[in-house]
Amino acid sequence: MLKAKIDADVFKESIDVISALVTECRVHTENDGILTRAVDTANVAMVALGLDKSAFSSYEASPDQIGLDINKMKNIIGMMSKGEPLTLDLPEGEKKLKLSFGGYRYSITLLDVNTIRKDPNPPNIELPGKAVLSGEDLNSAIKAAAVISDKVALGIDPDTEIFYMEAEGDTDHIKLEIGSGDLRSLTPVKVRSLFSLDYLKDMGRVMGRADEVEIQLGNDHPVKFAFDIANGRGHVEYLLAPRIEAD
């Protein structure tokens, strides 16, 4: 059962977070908010999104799972205007989610949760390097690297206390260093890993809207991006597996 009212922008932002990686997912409705965790088909990237009860203007739910077609949702929210309240209503045992905003009344058939991949277990990893910077800076860095190559190295240099990004194309090279002036915080440990820009570009578009993003890095290990949405009442974590170049 789910009965909730939410600001259209917050809902849209949440859908965008998920749609960067998957086209469908299981959403868990809990007493104190909603949760989702999904991994892309190739098992390379994972998204975890939690939206607290307080992010809704009214919220009432019993623990359940619903299967959401994210692509369909994306097309529907395209119709919503800014700041409009959106009402979600799913009566107990029903298979259709009622969605209403403005004058529109949608009835959306949900996906059978059994056809959607089970929630992945996050890998148990230690990521010692940490840097915090603005989402906008991060997104610009990703976009700049994408012009040159299809992969990018992210790393921290503890001696100069900088977070850097380096991309090597067939013929071109780009390096961007972000020092203490633009970093909100840094844990100076020597780390460096290589990532596919295909994934980073999609994540970057979403992270660009965040005020600050915490990046956790290791050596040839996945990267974790953590940031808040909905004025701190929602939290997102992206996890991306590295590329490892054989010699």
Add this chain to the structure above:
Amino acid sequence: MLCAECKGRKGLCGLVRCPVISRFQAQVKARQGGRSYMGGAPSVFVGSYNYPQVSGGPLMTGEPDSPTEWVAHGYGIEEIVGIRARTIRGNSQIRQIRDGIEEIAISSRPLDVEVHFERPVSFNLTFNDIVAPVGLRGEIKKMDVIDNPRVERAVDRIVSDTDLPATAAASALHRSEVDVHQITQLLTAGLLGKRRRIVPTRWAITAVDDTISKALRKEISRHPPLEEIQIFHATLHGNQICCLLLPGAWKFEMIEIWRENSLWSQGTETIIVDGEGATKSGYSPLAGAYYSARLAVTEYLSRIRRSAQVLIIRQVGNDYWAPLGTWVVREATRQALSTPPVICESVETGINAASGMLGSSRWRHHSRLIPEIMSQRSLFDF
């Protein structure tokens, strides 16, 4: 490089007539035709010249006309060129013969026509990269269809639906197992979509390949990944096709190798590459062949209900001496995928097996997909 990308269609070298095609045309002997024709007209052809004021008409021959039939009969490249050299392409302003054109396109069997030409038909065998060649050409003075079309039920249903967009119509026809050749015929004759237009045949061929494979690609993205690495191989008319399917989300890459002394290589071996992820922007430098190969492989994946990362290598030798059209690539890839696959343990053995089939590994460095697959780790490796 220039020739392999241009394939005589763009004039990239700056010459008025493509020297490769001209040289080839000179080898084919001219033949004299009559002033009228009575017999079968299995399909229609619309030229792209002077678009949107295009002209076109029926293709007239008593012999098999569609690529699937040629493959089924096992015709060689000489026989196909022979059939096409004897085929007459009737030409006229479309609006004068539009009703007849529609009847021919919609019918699942050749219709008998009676055509009178302005002048005796002239011999001018033309080739290009997408459309199968045609030899004789005559300006139509008067055309009568003297037969009734036989229309398949699925075709009838979709052609009568004027609220169905052309993309959905093409996919629906394909799902009803209507041959791609016939879907192309319907599109070119302006029988699909909401705002119906006559479409030049070479554009229609690629449009149909692209539209259907895009829809299939979307369907495939919902399927679970393939369990093993599979390799397929086939050769048709001097076109060697090697398909490497690897577990993962949909990705597609095609590599074309024009061996030295093949049609478009100009003496040295030429290799061109193109690929895509979930979406593709812009027209492929590999032209129609890219979309034809993609159609064949998406058909296979949707049949086995799996998603995969696909690498297709097309190697063309000098026994492909006349460009026959992109259907060669589509049928060769379909043929490869209908054989039992070779299963490989690792990506590396897969690559070696493919190189073994092609007799060379020079393509490997051109691939962007291979290094990506080899270096990308999964989250569950940690």
